Amino acid sequence: MSDFVLSCCSTADLTREWLERRDIAYVYFNYFLNGEPCKDDFGATNSPAELYAKMLAGADAKTSQVSAGDYADHFERFLAEGKDVLHVTLSSGISSTYNSACIARDQLAEKYPDRRVVVIDSLAASAGYGLLMDKLADLRDAGMGLDELAAWTEEHKLEVQHWFFSSDLTFFIRGGRISKAAGLVGGMLNICPVMDVAPDGSLAVKEKIRTKRKAIARVVDKMRELAQDGEGYAGKCFISQSECADDAREVARRIEEAFPNLDGKVEIFPIGATIGVHTGPGTVATFFWGKPRA
Structure with a gap:
């Protein structure tokens, strides 16, 4: 049994x-x-x-990050039990929210001088964040301690x-991630933007692909490449995926066909509310271990 708690936010978009x-604690976003x-x-x-x-x-939908107070309450229940915490946050x-978690960590340091909260910015989102947490649980279960696991996380x-x-x-368009003009043209031309998460953890439009079928193929090609x-x-x-399960299953089918050595089947999860408020329906996101983002 580990002497520290591995923790994340609900925005890892796996399931409860x-x-x-996996014995990963979590705190809810709002x-x-x-x-x-x-x-x-x-x-x-x-x-x-x-x-x-x-x-x-x-309906007017707006996200709200986890407050420093919510983080403090989350961390303190483990510190009071004599456990340290390694918490990995949604991308800054x-x-x-990373800053809020750090504020909570600092607030609790004086009250629990013999305990530690280590906070790491995942620079990841949705089930990519979840994929990172799943790997950290594997390494913890294999015997990696808090400091070694924190260092591994930062490195990888x-x-x-x-x-x-x-x-x-x-x-x-509503969230300002794509301009109204670009969105209007994209809609008329049946364009599906292909995006990734940049090294600084922000979203970036990489390519504008005409038709969903070609966008699906392009994502699989990027996995072959990276x-x-x-x-x-x-x-x-x-x-x-956000209410487009058939599209997600088609991506999974192509990936399983292209990568015969996969560790198990491709796992498909719903996009949670925090990310979904910004994407709306119709988004499919694929996550895997590859070359460092650059």
Whole structure:
């Protein structure tokens, strides 16, 4: 049994059951729907289908990061039990939650001088963040201690590749990630932007692909290009999707066909509310271990 707690945020976009089975603690992100506070709680408050239906009907959806106070409450329950905490946050490139976690860590240091909270910025998002947490759980279970695991995370976190596309640009436009003019042209030309997460953890549009079919093929091509050992890749692959399960299954099918040495089947998870408020429906994101992002 480890003498420290491995922890993340619900924005790792796996499932409650997955995280609990891997013995990974978690803290919920928050969002507002028509001014009402909600928890990003793996779809318990609003299922993905319910959330997107409300958004498409005009509901005002806004995200809210985890506060320093919420982090302090989360960390303290483990410190009070005599355990240290290694907490990995959602990317600072899309949220300032890393700073909140660091504030909570510093606030608790005086009260628990014999205990430690180590906070790491994942520079990852959605199930790419989840893929990183899954690997950290493997290393912890193999006997890696807190300091060694923290150092490994900092050294290898940029090796988590994120590649995604969206067939519906509505909420990318509303959130300002794609201009209205570009979104209008993209819609008329049936363009699916292919995006990744940059080394600083921010979202970046890499290519503008015409038709969803070609965007699916391009994501698989990027995995061939960037995965560790190319088509001999023997690691795990996770996919997140926002109410476009058929598209996600098609990406998974092509990946399993192209990479026969995969560690198990491709795992498909729903995009959680925090990320989903910004993407809306129609986004498929693929995550795997590869060359460091540059």
